[in-house]
Amino acid sequence: MASAHGDHAGKELPFDLVMANVERIVARVAVPPSLDVAIGYGKHASKLCRDK
Known part of the structure; x- marks a missing residue:
């Protein structure tokens, strides 16, 4: 998915x-x-859950 958007890394x-x-x-x-x-997308699982 990332590569399709030009983000090859x-x-x-x-x-x-x-x-x-x-x-x-x-x-x-x-x-x-x-x-x-x-x-x-965050250093802690709690941040990842907030970002969804």
Whole structure:
């Protein structure tokens, strides 16, 4: 996903853009997708939960 948006290292994609892409995928597939977030969006899980 990051590479398709020009972020070949996968470290600069805004969380809102990631979620917008995930929402488009979910709306079009019949199977449950998964999302591999290799680089977190916060140092603590509590921040990641707030950002979703």
